[in-house]
Amino acid sequence: MNTNRLLRLRNAMQQHKIDSIALTPGPSLSYLTGLHFHLMERPVIGFFSSDGSIALLLPELERIKADHMQPEVRVFSYDETAAGRENTFKDAAASLNLSGAVIGIEPLRCRAFELWLLQSVLIDSTYRDGTDLMSSIRVVKEAAEIEHLRQAVLIAEQAMEALLAQVKPGMTEKEIAAELVIQLLRHGSEPELPFEPIVATGPNSALPHAVPTNRKLQYGDLLLIDWGARFAGYISDLTRTFAVGEVDPRLHELYQVVLEANTKGRAISRPGITGAKIDAQTTDVLISAGYSELVRHRTGHGIGLEAHESPYISQDQHTPLQPGMAFTIEPGLYYPELGGVRIEDDMVLTDTGVESLSTISREWRQL
Amino acid sequence: MNTNRLLRLRNAMQQHKIDSIALTPGPSLSYLTGLHFHLMERPVIGFFSSDGSIALLLPELERIKADHMQPEVRVFSYDETAAGRENTFKDAAASLNLSGAVIGIEPLRCRAFELWLLQSVLIDSTYRDGTDLMSSIRVVKEAAEIEHLRQAVLIAEQAMEALLAQVKPGMTEKEIAAELVIQLLRHGSEPELPFEPIVATGPNSALPHAVPTNRKLQYGDLLLIDWGARFAGYISDLTRTFAVGEVDPRLHELYQVVLEANTKGRAISRPGITGAKIDAQTTDVLISAGYSELVRHRTGHGIGLEAHESPYISQDQHTPLQPGMAFTIEPGLYYPELGGVRIEDDMVLTDTGVESLSTISREWRQL
Numbered sequence: 001m002n003t004n005r006l007l008r009l010r011n012a013m014q015q016h017k018i019d020s021i022a023l024t025p026g027p028s029l030s031y032l033t034g035l036h037f038h039l040m041e042r043p044v045i046g047f048f049s050s051d052g053s054i055a056l057l058l059p060e061l062e063r064i065k066a067d068h069m070q071p072e073v074r075v076f077s078y079d080e081t082a083a084g085r086e087n088t089f090k091d092a093a094a095s096l097n098l099s100g101a102v103i104g105i106e107p108l109r110c111r112a113f114e115l116w117l118l119q120s121v122l123i124d125s126t127y128r129d130g131t132d133l134m135s136s137i138r139v140v141k142e143a144a145e146i147e148h149l150r151q152a153v154l155i156a157e158q159a160m161e162a163l164l165a166q167v168k169p170g171m172t173e174k175e176i177a178a179e180l181v182i183q184l185l186r187h188g189s190e191p192e193l194p195f196e197p198i199v200a201t202g203p204n205s206a207l208p209h210a211v212p213t214n215r216k217l218q219y220g221d222l223l224l225i226d227w228g229a230r231f232a233g234y235i236s237d238l239t240r241t242f243a244v245g246e247v248d249p250r251l252h253e254l255y256q257v258v259l260e261a262n263t264k265g266r267a268i269s270r271p272g273i274t275g276a277k278i279d280a281q282t283t284d285v286l287i288s289a290g291y292s293e294l295v296r297h298r299t300g301h302g303i304g305l306e307a308h309e310s311p312y313i314s315q316d317q318h319t320p321l322q323p324g325m326a327f328t329i330e331p332g333l334y335y336p337e338l339g340g341v342r343i344e345d346d347m348v349l350t351d352t353g354v355e356s357l358s359t360i361s362r363e364w365r366q367l
Numbered sequence: 368m369n370t371n372r373l374l375r376l377r378n379a380m381q382q383h384k385i386d387s388i389a390l391t392p393g394p395s396l397s398y399l400t401g402l403h404f405h406l407m408e409r410p411v412i413g414f415f416s417s418d419g420s421i422a423l424l425l426p427e428l429e430r431i432k433a434d435h436m437q438p439e440v441r442v443f444s445y446d447e448t449a450a451g452r453e454n455t456f457k458d459a460a461a462s463l464n465l466s467g468a469v470i471g472i473e474p475l476r477c478r479a480f481e482l483w484l485l486q487s488v489l490i491d492s493t494y495r496d497g498t499d500l501m502s503s504i505r506v507v508k509e510a511a512e513i514e515h516l517r518q519a520v521l522i523a524e525q526a527m528e529a530l531l532a533q534v535k536p537g538m539t540e541k542e543i544a545a546e547l548v549i550q551l552l553r554h555g556s557e558p559e560l561p562f563e564p565i566v567a568t569g570p571n572s573a574l575p576h577a578v579p580t581n582r583k584l585q586y587g588d589l590l591l592i593d594w595g596a597r598f599a600g601y602i603s604d605l606t607r608t609f610a611v612g613e614v615d616p617r618l619h620e621l622y623q624v625v626l627e628a629n630t631k632g633r634a635i636s637r638p639g640i641t642g643a644k645i646d647a648q649t650t651d652v653l654i655s656a657g658y659s660e661l662v663r664h665r666t667g668h669g670i671g672l673e674a675h676e677s678p679y680i681s682q683d684q685h686t687p688l689q690p691g692m693a694f695t696i697e698p699g700l701y702y703p704e705l706g707g708v709r710i711e712d713d714m715v716l717t718d719t720g721v722e723s724l725s726t727i728s729r730e731w732r733q734l
Contacts, residue, residue, distance in 0.1 A: 061576060062576055064574055081682060108407075108408055108478060108480050109478065112472055112478065112481075174557070177558050178556075179552075181548075181552055181558045185545045189545075191541075191563050195405070196558050207432070208429075209405055212558075298447050315448060336431070
């Protein structure tokens with residue numbers, strides 16, 4: 001385990017007045033332990049306590065993963081019976097000395113399943129949102145993490161160029177998405193992609209979170225693709241919007257405004273500015289052009305081990321950004337039933353300014 | 368929406384004495400609505416109440432997905448601000464008339480995030496585990512669902528044959544896994560695979576839930592691959608274990624015993640038998656051969672929209688199985704540091720017996 005990270009965690013726990021943080025499978029648990037678990041019907045919980053002790057509660061069949069860890073980890077493993085699991089949870093609760101403790105969880109990761117299990121054996125403990133605590137230790141990326149992000153962006157961009165060489169009218173959104181995934185893997189992405197690519201054609205591009213359908217790409221469509229790769233656990237998250245032949249001039253105009261907003265958002269990103277300010281100034285480009293009705297979402301979100309994490313680039317984020325933080329700039333405009341445009345880049349703050357990890361062309365491109 | 372399914376849901380809710388079931392993004396919500404949502408930091412909750420009313424709470428940017436639904440759905444959508452979301456939740460809670468209601472959730476899907484949000488606006492409601500309720504309406508597959516499962520198995524088997532033509536010593540587990548994913552997509556799997564394939568070589572095959580590493584495949588290894596495809600939302604989940612050249616005779620013996628157990632488990636599966644009985648008789652083959660110490664897990668689990676769902680083929684499942692139920696038979700034995708064997712098939716119960724959807728060879732195969 002990374003002792004630096006564990007040390008930062010202990011400091012953050014003291015600041016947040018949390019006695020123990022209980023992590024379920026996901027990026028935070030992997031960040032601290034280097035271990036990966038499936039999130040299923042067999043609970044896995046890692047306890048990191050403010051006294052520095054670490055415990056791992058997991059099924060017998062995963063036990064071997066926890067062998068030989070440094071620093072030492074107490075392991076509680078349960079068998080395949082309901083009674084066996086219950087007893088192991090009770091044993092763990094009794095010997096972890098967490099009675100009456102304030103326990104942090106990650107509510108976006110911890111399911112009611114694990115929460116109810118914890119509450120059933122630690123009945124006088126208090127459960128609190130530990131998201132900010134975990135964000136605070138993960139949000140500033142180490143140099144190696146930034147290199148992983150850079151590699152994830154590179155893979156995504158190479159995959160896109162390979163895809164574009166094959167895209168043609170008549171292909172369905174699903175076919176394009178499958179081909180994109182193939183190219184992501186061919187170019188070195190880990191199989192567990194950060195998210196299923198969004199491939200949205202024509203009117204479907206007006207849905208910010210469209211799911212690929214059997215609609216066929218046609219002349220006159222916008223083709224919006226939101227995709228990412230994963231490298232060493234770290235993700236990229238990009239969006240480009242292409243024109244297929246001649247499109248409605250209103251969509252071309254939409255594109256120019258979104259591009260201007262994207263350029264603005266990237267230009268003003270730097271240490272010291274807040275997510276709220278980037279969001280306001282970027283969105284203002286969209287609004288000033290007369291499109292306030294077509295705005296559907298904030299300007300961006302952090303990237304790292306997750307496709308959505310701190311820092312968020314949205315109107316309620318008033319903490320100044322710091323060097324080493326990584327996030328997307330992704331303004332978009334969506335014309336219902338006509339089409340939508342989003343242009344998304346992956347940024348990382350340096351000591352003095354900002355770098356766009358993504359460099360694939362943002363210019364209007366007709367396929 | 369499928370009115371038959373909604374009707375079965377209402378009947379089940381009356382039996383389970385649940386006033387409303389609150390579903391977060393996942394297979395149950397998709398099963399009922401046909402809609403797909405991302406599970407992220409923007410909550411989506413569908414309320415299905417015993418009076419037949421349906422409500423959907425979701426972010427503005429997903430609102431369009433809920434248009435034109437039949438039967439009618441009340442939609443509550445929130446904007447990108449924390450205050451806006453809170454107000455929408457309060458409005459929804461007030462107008463849904465759920466004060467004091469018994470609300471079912473799926474604890475394996477609903478996160479502490481959504482549970483805490485619900486509890487903050489429906490403070491005098493009772494929250495109960497609705498897993499069995501939802502299982503009861505999803506567990507018996509309709510004919511069309513079985514055809515989807517069959518197709519998902521076919522894709523997985525074709526992808527495996529294409530992969531095996533390319534596998535050779537020197538490839539890493541990660542490379543083999545990436546190539547397998549590519550073949551799954553080439554053969555028609557949806558991009559969102561049921562799970563990341565397990566590709567475990569040599570000693571790593573002794574870990575039932577191994578994650579692919581950079582270890583290279585070597586002569587003398589067992590190569591254990593656990594993989595699946597997705598078709599129309601439905602999944603397959605297969606495992607085969609191959610020998611690479613000459614392997615330790617103890618592993619060959621392990622293989623024969625696991626194959627015998629797999630054959631037994633498939634043969635005894637039929638309507639009327641319980642999961643516990645299949646598990647006991649299958650595991651007994653492993654134990655009788657003297658390998659009780661190397662057993663790590665139950666015999667199987669249900670398959671459908673999820674890779675792990677009801678019916679579970681394990682020792683505490685005493686409900687007789689019915690025609691239309693689909694599940695895996697996957698006995699395994701794991702020799703620590705030497706290697707493991709698992710042979711997994713996808714079964715569906717017919718009116719009179721059982722069909723193995725998977726037919727790819729189970730015989731000892733040397734690559």
